[in-house]
Amino acid sequence: MTEQNVPQNKNTFNIPEVIPLLPLHNVLVFPKTMIPLEVTGTASVLVDEAMTKDRLIGLIMTKTEPEKPHVYTKDDLHSVGTCAVIMKMAKTMDNHTQMLLQGVSRFSIEEIIEGKPYQQARIKIIEETDVKDLETEALMANLLSLFDKILKLSPFLPPEFGPMAKSITEAGTLADLIASIINAPVEDKQKVLSIADVKKRLKQLTLMVNHQMEVLELGNKIQNKVKDDIDKNQREYYLRQQMKAIKQELGEGDENTVETDEYRKNIEEKNLPEEARKEALRELERLSRMHPSSAEYTVASTYLDWMTALPWNASTSDNIDIAKARQVLDEDHYGLAKPKKRIIEYLAVRKLKPDSKGPILCFVGPPGTGKTSLGHSIARALGRKFVRISLGGVRDEAEIRGHRRTYIGALPGRIIQGLRRAESNNPVFMLDEIDKVGSDFRGDPSSALLEVLDPQQNNTFSDHYLDVPFDLSKVMFITTANMLDTIPPALLDRLEVIELNGYTQEEKVKIAERYLIPRQLKENGLSETQFKLTDKALNAIITGYTREAGVRNLEREIANACRGVAAQIAEGSIKSKTLTEKDIAVYLGPVRVPTDLDARITKPGIAIGLAWTPVGGDTLFIEATAMRGKKGLALTGQLGDVMKESAAAALSFIRTNAEELGVDSEFFDNMDIHVHVPAGAIPKDGPSAGVTMLTALTSLLTKRKVKKNLAMTGEITLRGAVLPVGGIKEKVLAAYRAGIRTILLPDWNRKDIADIPENVQEKISFHFIKDMMDVIKLALEPAIEKKMKKSKVKKNKPAVSAKKKIKLKPKIIKHKK
Numbered sequence: 001m002t003e004q005n006v007p008q009n010k011n012t013f014n015i016p017e018v019i020p021l022l023p024l025h026n027v028l029v030f031p032k033t034m035i036p037l038e039v040t041g042t043a044s045v046l047v048d049e050a051m052t053k054d055r056l057i058g059l060i061m062t063k064t065e066p067e068k069p070h071v072y073t074k075d076d077l078h079s080v081g082t083c084a085v086i087m088k089m090a091k092t093m094d095n096h097t098q099m100l101l102q103g104v105s106r107f108s109i110e111e112i113i114e115g116k117p118y119q120q121a122r123i124k125i126i127e128e129t130d131v132k133d134l135e136t137e138a139l140m141a142n143l144l145s146l147f148d149k150i151l152k153l154s155p156f157l158p159p160e161f162g163p164m165a166k167s168i169t170e171a172g173t174l175a176d177l178i179a180s181i182i183n184a185p186v187e188d189k190q191k192v193l194s195i196a197d198v199k200k201r202l203k204q205l206t207l208m209v210n211h212q213m214e215v216l217e218l219g220n221k222i223q224n225k226v227k228d229d230i231d232k233n234q235r236e237y238y239l240r241q242q243m244k245a246i247k248q249e250l251g252e253g254d255e256n257t258v259e260t261d262e263y264r265k266n267i268e269e270k271n272l273p274e275e276a277r278k279e280a281l282r283e284l285e286r287l288s289r290m291h292p293s294s295a296e297y298t299v300a301s302t303y304l305d306w307m308t309a310l311p312w313n314a315s316t317s318d319n320i321d322i323a324k325a326r327q328v329l330d331e332d333h334y335g336l337a338k339p340k341k342r343i344i345e346y347l348a349v350r351k352l353k354p355d356s357k358g359p360i361l362c363f364v365g366p367p368g369t370g371k372t373s374l375g376h377s378i379a380r381a382l383g384r385k386f387v388r389i390s391l392g393g394v395r396d397e398a399e400i401r402g403h404r405r406t407y408i409g410a411l412p413g414r415i416i417q418g419l420r421r422a423e424s425n426n427p428v429f430m431l432d433e434i435d436k437v438g439s440d441f442r443g444d445p446s447s448a449l450l451e452v453l454d455p456q457q458n459n460t461f462s463d464h465y466l467d468v469p470f471d472l473s474k475v476m477f478i479t480t481a482n483m484l485d486t487i488p489p490a491l492l493d494r495l496e497v498i499e500l501n502g503y504t505q506e507e508k509v510k511i512a513e514r515y516l517i518p519r520q521l522k523e524n525g526l527s528e529t530q531f532k533l534t535d536k537a538l539n540a541i542i543t544g545y546t547r548e549a550g551v552r553n554l555e556r557e558i559a560n561a562c563r564g565v566a567a568q569i570a571e572g573s574i575k576s577k578t579l580t581e582k583d584i585a586v587y588l589g590p591v592r593v594p595t596d597l598d599a600r601i602t603k604p605g606i607a608i609g610l611a612w613t614p615v616g617g618d619t620l621f622i623e624a625t626a627m628r629g630k631k632g633l634a635l636t637g638q639l640g641d642v643m644k645e646s647a648a649a650a651l652s653f654i655r656t657n658a659e660e661l662g663v664d665s666e667f668f669d670n671m672d673i674h675v676h677v678p679a680g681a682i683p684k685d686g687p688s689a690g691v692t693m694l695t696a697l698t699s700l701l702t703k704r705k706v707k708k709n710l711a712m713t714g715e716i717t718l719r720g721a722v723l724p725v726g727g728i729k730e731k732v733l734a735a736y737r738a739g740i741r742t743i744l745l746p747d748w749n750r751k752d753i754a755d756i757p758e759n760v761q762e763k764i765s766f767h768f769i770k771d772m773m774d775v776i777k778l779a780l781e782p783a784i785e786k787k788m789k790k791s792k793v794k795k796n797k798p799a800v801s802a803k804k805k806i807k808l809k810p811k812i813i814k815h816k817k
């Protein structure tokens with residue numbers, strides 16, 4: 001390397017009008033500052049020639065990056081540059097020229113002079129005049145303090161710059177020095193270079209420095225935060241390792257850490273929703289600090305077990321193939337055309353609009369009519385998991401929503417428990433017996449159910465135990481109930497009721513043949529050849545041993561018979577058995593249900609009514625009798641207020657219309673009347689027995705028996721009008737099962753006949769009544785003529801008692817007169 005030192009001249013230079021021009025890209029030199037520079041090619045030539053003359057060159061910044069070699073015009077270059085003197089120059093081996101330059105003064109280009117191999121420029125020196133006034137001083141002081149701050153903030157600037165800057169007294173030089181030092185874009189620096197006016201230059205620089213400081217401050221802040229975070233993580237890790245070591249030393253083993261690690265892994269793997277994840281990690285944090293044998297530890301770990309076991313994201317994929325669904329429903333259940341149709345429609349809508357928030361289905365009907373098992377079928381048809389919880393007797397809101405986990409032994413509510421069991425967040429979820437939800441001082445479970453069943457809010461269902469929302473919106477809820485009356489109205493409003501009213505004898509036979517008998521054979525280990533049941537025997541079981549709308553007891557009786565036969569086969573006394581009607585009593589005991597209702601209508605004063613109960617319809621006997629007394633009306637048989645009032649109204653009606661009805665109007669003065677509704681232990685209520693009460697009383701007082709195989713239902717008014725009642729379908733089916741063939745119904749209930757299976761409709765003759773007088777005409781046997789009575793009495797010995805009574809009563813009346 002060759003080196004040429006240039007002796008430092010005094011500070012004054014005689015700058016010529018034309019100097020060689022060295023355009024630089026992205027490099028800027030301020031007057032009175034030094035800069036090292038390396039050049040090659042034509043620039044080298046320029047430097048060499050300058051060295052032979054006055055060592056002065058004009059440095060000027062290009063506006064854009066030039067293509068090389070380039071002939072510059074004025075437009076390519078900034079207008080102000082710096083004239084510099086070459087202080088030192090050296091050549092490297094590869095013919096590069098290295099030099100140290102010092103800025104001398106600003107110049108502006110007047111004209112570019114073409115030349116080879118480099119360009120020259122006619123320039124005009126911009127003289128620097130020193131200003132010394134208050135404003136300049138203030139600007140300088142401000143600039144210096146900002147510069148100080150920058151020096152503190154940026155680690156790469158040597159702090160010596162501070163005192164150096166302070167020692168400068170000329171405002172312009174200070175500006176140039178700071179501008180050359182700070183880390184700002186060259187374009188901005190060029191702006192400062194271009195400003196000749198010192199005050200303006202200071203102001204422009206102040207802006208730049210301020211901006212620079214903001215950038216630095218922000219950078220520092222970010223840097224510190226990142227550092228803090230890293231520090232915290234490292235600290236935590238360090239402490240954790242220490243704790244592990246301490247525990248190991250204490251011989252407490254590291255089950256705790258193993259367990260926490262396991263939970264941590266589970267939490268990450270299960271991909272919990274953000275809120276749940278935070279809560280779980282917080283609990284985990286607590287857990288890691290506890291001793292494994294503390295009670296608290298169990299509470300925390302149970303909580304984490306729940307959190308990690310719940311199907312936050314796990315769901316089964318639906319396969320909604322309508323044809324297949326229909327097939328599954330038909331496979332599992334006989335009949336039930338209406339419910340099945342509605343279910344298929346429901347599934348079809350789900351198929352077309354998977355995110356539809358359809359209504360919540362509610363199957364309502366007597367026990368054993370297939371509500372729960374329909375739910376199973378729906379799950380099977382959809383390919384979803386099935387969970388069922390029974391709400392019967394649930395009185396505590398916490399059973400639905402869970403207890404706060406601060407209680408030892410606290411658990412989530414049944415909804416969350418059900419989902420954990422299902423292991424999927426979109427099961428078919430059956431809420432059984434929703435009509436039996438109670439409420440007391442422990443809160444109202446139905447209000448929690450409102451949230452569960454409301455598609456608008458159940459995506460953030462909050463369980464007290466989990467304390468974070470769980471999304472129930474994918475769950476398909478189905479509810480069941482025996483009756484609608486006890487479902488709170490707000491809850492009922494969210495449900496779409498589908499009725500399953502009970503089966504006819506024929507339907508029961510079919511269900512038994514297709515489902516119940518095969519199932520019981522399997523359960524009892526019998527083959528089809530070992531056990532058979534004749535049609536008549538099956539019918540006998542249904543009528544003589546069961547009295548229900550559903551088929552649960554029927555299945556039980558079939559199971560009974562199967563067990564009996566199985567026992568015999570196991571003993572070896574028989575090989576197989578075909579049960580006939582006669583055998584039934586042997587296996588099932590004596591007939592339990594009185595089949596012949598008519599046998600009970602022995603005298604006037606007995607009428608058959610129809611009742612609706614949560615377990616289906618039923619027949620209801622009403623018996624009235626009269627005895628000597630003082631106008632009393634006794635009512636027995638656990639009757640409710642409404643039923644008692646019906647009886648009083650019926651009696652008043654008869655007294656008012658005694659003459660028309662053929663009742664002795666003075667009868668009431670001397671007699672007590674007693675109305676009894678047997679099955680006295682069962683509470684009964686409701687207005688629908690009004691018509692029957694009136695019929696029984698009229699029958700008693702006119703001594704006309706009620707016709708055979710006839711039953712009735714309806715409410716009465718004091719004036720004798722017949723008002724409509726509910727539960728017609730169940731009542732008619734029950735009457736049909738009991739062998740009734742004539743039914744009197746309120747005229748208003750005419751429309752309900754459509755719901756009754758056709759085969760039943762065909763076999764029963766319905767009479768629609770508006771007025772009590774019609775009931776009396778239709779229901780009672782004609783009055784017995786006096787003569788006929790006599791002849792009958794003579795012929796028929798056993799009828800003596802009847803004769804006696806007939807005689808007795810008028811006697812009493814007379815007597816009383």
Ligand SMILES: Nc1ncnc2c1ncn2[C@@H]1O[C@H](COP(=O)(O)OP(=O)(O)OP(=O)(O)O)[C@@H](O)[C@H]1O
Nearest residue numbers: 332333334366367368369370371372373511515551
């Ligand atoms: N239509 C039917 N076809 C086949 N089996 C039936 C039918 N209806 C009911 N069953 C059978 O009767 C039994 C009782 O039904 P399930 O348990 O569904 O009654 P439920 O309506 O839920 O009664 P509860 O109101 O008492 O809960 C089940 O084994 C079911 O399979």
Ligand SMILES: [Mg+2]
Nearest residue numbers: 371372432480
């Ligand atoms: Mg059920």
